[in-house]
Amino acid sequence: MKENSPDESPETKKSDSSTKPPSQLSRRTFLGNIATVGIATTAAPLLQVGELDAQQVHQPATDVAEAPATSAGTVPVTLKINGQTKNLQIEPRVTLLDALRENLALFGTKKGCDHGQCGACTVHVNGRRVNSCLTFAIMHQGDEITTVEGLAINGQLHPVQAAFLEHDAFQCGYCTSGQIMSAVALLKEPCGKDDDAIRECMSGNICRCGAYTNIVAAVRSVRSGA
Amino acid sequence: MHEFQYTKAGDVGQAVTSVSPNGAKFVAGGTTLIDLMKLEVERPKLLVDINGLPLDRIEPDGGGLKIGALVRNSDLAHDEQVQRLYPVLSQALLSGASPQLRNMATTGGNLLQRTRCYYFRDVNYACNKRNPGSGCSAMEGYNRIHAVLGTSSHCIATHPSDMAVAMMALGATIFVTGPKGDRSIPITKFYLLPGTTPDRENVLAAGEIITHVTLPPPAQNAKSHYLKRRDRASYEFALASAAVIVELDGRKIRKAQVAMGGVGTIPWRSPEAEHELTGAEASERNFRRAAEAALRGAKAHKDNGFKIELAKRTLVRALQTVTQA
Numbered sequence: 001m002k003e004n005s006p007d008e009s010p011e012t013k014k015s016d017s018s019t020k021p022p023s024q025l026s027r028r029t030f031l032g033n034i035a036t037v038g039i040a041t042t043a044a045p046l047l048q049v050g051e052l053d054a055q056q057v058h059q060p061a062t063d064v065a066e067a068p069a070t071s072a073g074t075v076p077v078t079l080k081i082n083g084q085t086k087n088l089q090i091e092p093r094v095t096l097l098d099a100l101r102e103n104l105a106l107f108g109t110k111k112g113c114d115h116g117q118c119g120a121c122t123v124h125v126n127g128r129r130v131n132s133c134l135t136f137a138i139m140h141q142g143d144e145i146t147t148v149e150g151l152a153i154n155g156q157l158h159p160v161q162a163a164f165l166e167h168d169a170f171q172c173g174y175c176t177s178g179q180i181m182s183a184v185a186l187l188k189e190p191c192g193k194d195d196d197a198i199r200e201c202m203s204g205n206i207c208r209c210g211a212y213t214n215i216v217a218a219v220r221s222v223r224s225g226a
Numbered sequence: 227m228h229e230f231q232y233t234k235a236g237d238v239g240q241a242v243t244s245v246s247p248n249g250a251k252f253v254a255g256g257t258t259l260i261d262l263m264k265l266e267v268e269r270p271k272l273l274v275d276i277n278g279l280p281l282d283r284i285e286p287d288g289g290g291l292k293i294g295a296l297v298r299n300s301d302l303a304h305d306e307q308v309q310r311l312y313p314v315l316s317q318a319l320l321s322g323a324s325p326q327l328r329n330m331a332t333t334g335g336n337l338l339q340r341t342r343c344y345y346f347r348d349v350n351y352a353c354n355k356r357n358p359g360s361g362c363s364a365m366e367g368y369n370r371i372h373a374v375l376g377t378s379s380h381c382i383a384t385h386p387s388d389m390a391v392a393m394m395a396l397g398a399t400i401f402v403t404g405p406k407g408d409r410s411i412p413i414t415k416f417y418l419l420p421g422t423t424p425d426r427e428n429v430l431a432a433g434e435i436i437t438h439v440t441l442p443p444p445a446q447n448a449k450s451h452y453l454k455r456r457d458r459a460s461y462e463f464a465l466a467s468a469a470v471i472v473e474l475d476g477r478k479i480r481k482a483q484v485a486m487g488g489v490g491t492i493p494w495r496s497p498e499a500e501h502e503l504t505g506a507e508a509s510e511r512n513f514r515r516a517a518e519a520a521l522r523g524a525k526a527h528k529d530n531g532f533k534i535e536l537a538k539r540t541l542v543r544a545l546q547t548v549t550q551a
Contacts, residue, residue, distance in 0.1 A: 073229050092232035092273065095260070115261050116327055128300075128329045134260045135330065138232055139253070139275055182326070189325065190304050203460035204324025 077138050081106070082150030092138045097121045099137035100147060108148040108177045112206075119205035122178040122185075123147050129185035131204075148177035151184065159222050160184045167218040171209035179205045183219045195220065227263050234275040238437060242404055244274045246433050252276050254296055255330040257323070258339050266349050267340075267356055281334075281437055284308070289443030295334030295436045299389065300325065302333060312441060314450035314469050318392035318487075321454040324461050334436035336389045337400065337416070338428070342371065342463055343383035354380045355424040370529035371465070374537070376491035377525055381424030384488060385417070386463050391487035392452055394495045395469035396441050404434030413439075417492035424491075445481065448473045453544040454487070455536055464488030466537040468544035472503070479503045479512075479549075486520065489537045496520040499541065508549040510542065517541040 077088045081104065088103050097114075100106040100123070109132060112120030116134040123132045124146040151158035160183045163169070170176040182205045191201040198219050199212070207215065235241035245252055249271030253259055262268040281294040284305050291307055302308055303319035323331065345351040345363035352361035364372055364382050372382040390413070398413045411429060418426050430436075444450075454467040467487035473480040482503035486494040499520035506512040517538035524534045 075232070092230060093227050093263075115264065116257055119324065119326060122326055129326045130330050131257075131326045134257050134327075136232070136253075136256070136260065136273075139234075139256070139277060185325070189300075200460055201325060204326045 075138065078141050079137060079145060080143065081145045082147060088137070090137060092136060094137050095133055096123070096135050096137045096140055096145070097132035100132065106147050106149055110174055110177055112175065118175070119182060120175050120178040122181040122205065124181060124185060127188070129182055148180055151180070158184060160218070163218040163222045167214045167221065169211055169214040169218040171211050175205060175207045179207065179215055183222070186219065187223065228266065228269045230270050231272045232275065233272065234278055236278060238279055238403060238435065241274055241276050241279060241435055242433055245435070246405070247272060250274060252435060254332040254335045255298070257327050257331045258335065262340060262347070265347055267347060276435070287440050291441045293333050293439045293441070295332060295438055297333045299323070299328035299331045299333070299336060303328065311444045312396060312450065314395060314452045314471060315389070315392040317452035318388040318469060321452060322388040333439055336387050337436065339387045341383035342386045344368070346383055355383060355420070358423070358425045365527065368529060369527045371463070372527060372530050373491045374489050374524040374526055374530060374533050375494050375521070376419050378420045378422065378424070380422055381420035381491065382527060383424070383491060385490060385492050387493060388452070388454060388464060388467060388487055390493040391467055391485045392469045393439065394493040395471055395483045395485035397483065399440045400436055401438045401440065402430060402434045402436050404431055406431070414495055420491050445473050449548045451544050451548040453540055453547065455540050466533055466540045468541040470541070470544045470548050472545065472548050474508060474549060477508050479506050479508055484516070484520065484541065486537060486541065489533050498522060510546065513542040513545040514538070516545070
């Protein structure tokens with residue numbers, strides 16, 4: 001999946017090969033570069049705050065979190081993510097999703113629509129699933145945030161993750177972390193027993209590939225303990 | 227997204243004081259506001275985060291229910307008292323948005339949810355609601371999702387909430403506090419028709435905050451139901467919906483409360499339908515008569531004429547369901 005990561009655009013791959021060997025230039029370095037010359041206009045505002053350069057991205061998250069403020073509008077924000085305390089210096093307008101991806105290098109949480117319509121950005125806040133694109137990081141100081149990176153314990157996959165593999169519950173994989181976070185939350189929510197109930201309870205996660213049949217099978221198998 | 231300053235309010239009084247500067251806004255669940263900030267439809271200079279206020283409880287209230295403004299949609303929908311006393315409200319909530327959004331969205335915020343009109347959400351188009359006096363792009367544009375009731379020549383945008391439709395049928399009361407003190411507003415007086423000022427959507431004054439909503443005690447043998455019709459099975463706004471509460475005496479309707487969603491510029495209570503139903507036999511013919519009355523003033527535009535018949539059938543079906551033995 002890494003080689004064909006769905007959020008890796010064809011342009012990215014082409015530029016990678018035409019400038020540096022792929023091993024030396026990551027997708028994220030490339031995105032950072034185009035942001036600085038103003039091509040990726042949507043990415044640019046995100047990269048102005050808690051600024052990450054390519055080297056920081058590849059360092060452990062704790063170092064990234066301690067990066068100095070680079071914008072006058074930034075404020076200190078402390079988040080607890082997957083059990084770890086992270087100190088950030090970011091603008092209030094940084095969404096929880098962007099803080100995770102752009103400031104903490106937790107790329108498991110995906111940006112799909114960025115408007116609460118697709119569910120790719122689903123994370124847990126205090127054990128409840130939410131769309132991380134529709135909330136600001138600064139609103140979550142003191143909250144317990146769990147991302148897909150926090151599900152496995154000591155390398156042991158969460159049963160929902162294992163079930164998604166077992167049932168081949170994805171094609172391109174872009175929606176998968178959001179699907180998994182929703183499915184994990186669903187296990188503790190009031191949700192009917194049959195497949196229709198699973199579909200309804202998973203309706204906040206859109207899969208463009210249409211892997212729904214296998215997603216429902218994966219969720220069903222975990223709920224039944226199979 | 228434009229820059230803004232952020233502050234977190236510690237109590238209601240502080241929240242009201244903090245929101246007084248021009249361009250300040252409350253943020254709770256954020257599911258509407260942050261979406262619209264990304265689209266630059268909303269450009270607050272200061273966000274006052276009210277999530278820390280003690281307004282997140284559901285409490286019995288003299289046979290009725292008192293619902294804090296910060297009660298999340300999912301908690302309200304799954305509350306035992308709501309499910310037992312006001313199934314129409316639980317059903318309406320669960321028909322709206324997604325589990326993730328319902329975990330975020332609040333009772334107060336949902337009442338103030340903004341329209342999904344494409345032209346309101348796109349700053350490149352004229353919109354009297356967003357930019358008073360600029361015109362209405364929906365009028366001659368693609369208006370399939372737009373309103374047929376309560377429209378004006380200035381705006382045909384629908385109110386998108388399901389929860390508010392149920393609360394409209396239930397006759398909720400909205401409690402607010404602000405710079406001039408506390409007041410309560412019956413939900414039937416809360417929303418403003420667009421008229422010539424579609425930018426004014428409700429009677430809230432500057433700086434006022436919704437603290438809680440009360441629901442009157444349900445009648446002993448009342449039954450209620452919410453039916454929503456939309457373009458896909460879930461996670462979609464209503465094309466037409468009906469919230470109905472009916473008290474039956476045998477097969478005779480003693481009292482009916484009817485509200486409709488997806489068709490009105492505000493959550494649409496229908497005294498006309500209620501009048502037709504009161505004292506009538508619970509029959510399809512009478513339900514149809516009520517539906518005709520409810521939509522009598524409907525005005526279609528280019529693409530949304532289908533909603534008039536859809537709304538009638540939705541109401542008939544909801545009434546059939548709720549009056550089933």
